[in-house]
Amino acid sequence: MNSLVLTGIRKFELRETPKPNIKKTTDVLLKMRNVGICGSDIHYYSTGRIGDQIIEFPFTIGHEGSAIVESAGGRVTRVKPNDRVAIEPAVSCGKCDQCLSGRRHTCRDLKFLGCPGQIEGCLSEYIVMPEENCYKIGSSMSFIQGALVEPLSIGIYSASFLENAKGKTIGILGSGPIGLSVLLASRLSGVKEILMTDKIEERLIAAKRAGADWIGNPDLIDIVEKIKDIEPEQLDAVFECCGKQEALDQAIDLLKPGGKLIIVGIPEPNEISFNINKIRRKEISIQNVRRQNDCTQKAIDLIARKKINADFMSTHNFKLKDAPLAFEFVENYRDGVIKAMISFD
Ligand SMILES: [Zn+2]
Numbered sequence: 087m088n089s090l091v092l093t094g095i096r097k098f099e100l101r102e103t104p105k106p107n108i109k110k111t112t113d114v115l116l117k118m119r120n121v122g123i124c125g126s127d128i129h130y131y132s133t134g135r136i137g138d139q140i141i142e143f144p145f146t147i148g149h150e151g152s153a154i155v156e157s158a159g160g161r162v163t164r165v166k167p168n169d170r171v172a173i174e175p176a177v178s179c180g181k182c183d184q185c186l187s188g189r190r191h192t193c194r195d196l197k198f199l200g201c202p203g204q205i206e207g208c209l210s211e212y213i214v215m216p217e218e219n220c221y222k223i224g225s226s227m228s229f230i231q232g233a234l235v236e237p238l239s240i241g242i243y244s245a246s247f248l249e250n251a252k253g254k255t256i257g258i259l260g261s262g263p264i265g266l267s268v269l270l271a272s273r274l275s276g277v278k279e280i281l282m283t284d285k286i287e288e289r290l291i292a293a294k295r296a297g298a299d300w301i302g303n304p305d306l307i308d309i310v311e312k313i314k315d316i317e318p319e320q321l322d323a324v325f326e327c328c329g330k331q332e333a334l335d336q337a338i339d340l341l342k343p344g345g346k347l348i349i350v351g352i353p354e355p356n357e358i359s360f361n362i363n364k365i366r367r368k369e370i371s372i373q374n375v376r377r378q379n380d381c382t383q384k385a386i387d388l389i390a391r392k393k394i395n396a397d398f399m400s401t402h403n404f405k406l407k408d409a410p411l412a413f414e415f416v417e418n419y420r421d422g423v424i425k426a427m428i429s430f431d
C-alpha cells in the first residue's frame with residue numbers, strides 16, 4: 087500500500103509500505119477515505135515537534151480520518167466490513183485511574199494516531215485501529231464530514247467548559263478549523279454574543295457566515311479597545327484557539343473580572359507567560375483543553391441531524407500524491423485555505 091511518510095522537516099515521500107494486519111480480535115482494518123490536515127500536523131511538518139514531543143524520522147502523521155471497514159477481528163461487534171466510519175484517534179488503555187474515572191483523553195498510557203512515538207498516522211491507504219475507535223457514520227454523511235468529526239468534537243468539548251452559557255458574551259481568538267468548531271458548538275449552547283478574531287480575511291468571512299456576531303483582525307485594529315467599545319463590561323469567557331502568546335495576552339485584557347480563559351490552541355514553545363497581576367486582580371480562571379473527551383458520537387449526531395453544518399470548513403481537496411502541496415498550502419495559509427482534505431480515491 088502507499089503511505090505518505092514524513093522523512094524530514096517539510097519532506098515527504100510517498101512510499102510503498104506493508105499493509106497492516108489485524109493483531110487483536112478486537113481490531114479493525116480500515117481503508118482510509120479522507121484525512122484532514124490539522125494545525126498539529128503542521129507543527130510536526132514544519133518543526134518536527136510539538137514542545138518535547140519530537141518526531142524520529144521517518145514517521146507518518148495524520149489523525150483526522152474517515153474510512154471504510156475492510157475487515158474486522160473475530161470479537162468485533164461495533165462495526166462490520168463495508169461500514170463507513172469516523173475515526174477517534176486516541177487509543178486509551180481502559181484500565182488506569184484516568185480511564186476508570188471517565189477521563190480516557192488523559193489516559194496514563196494514551197496512544198494517539200500520528201503522534202511521535204505512539205501510533206503511525208492515517209496518511210496511509212490502510213490502518214488498524216481498535217473497534218472502540220471506529221464510529222459508524224450513516225450513508226447520508228459524506229467521508230469529508232466524517233473527517234471533520236475530530237476537529238468538531240474538540241469544539242464541542244471546549245464549549246462544554248462554558249458553564250451556564252445562556253446569555254453570555256464570549257470571544258474566540260483564532261478562526262481556523264478549531265476556532266470555527268468552537269463557534270458552531272457554542273452557538274448551540276445559547277450564548278448571547280460571539281466575537282471572533284483572526285489575521286486572515288477569508289477566515290473572518292467564514293466566521294461571520296457561520297454565525298459570529300462580530301469579527302476583527304488584530305493586524306488592522308486594536309481588538310482590545312474595539313471590543314471594549316462594543317462590550318464595556320467585557321467578556322465572560324475567551325477561547326484561545328491559535329496558540330499564540332499575543333492572543334493569550336489579549337484574552338486576559340478582554341476578560342471581565344471573574345472571567346474564564348479556555349486554552350484550546352497549541353503553542354509551539356513549551357512555555358508561555360501571563361501577567362500574574364492582571365490575572366490575579368481580575369481573578370481569571372484558566373482552563374486547558376486536552377483534545378476532547380467523549381464528544382465523537384455527539385459530533386456525528388449533530389452533523390447527521392443537521393444541527394451543525396461544518397462543510398464550509400473543508401475548502402481544499404488533494405489526492406494523497408499531492409499531499410505535500412496540501413501541507414504547503416496549510417502552512418502558508420495559501421488561497422484562503424481553512425481545512426485541506428486528502429482523499430484516497
Ligand atoms: Zn486535529
Ligand SMILES: [Zn+2]
Nearest residue numbers: 179182185193
Ligand atoms: Zn488509561
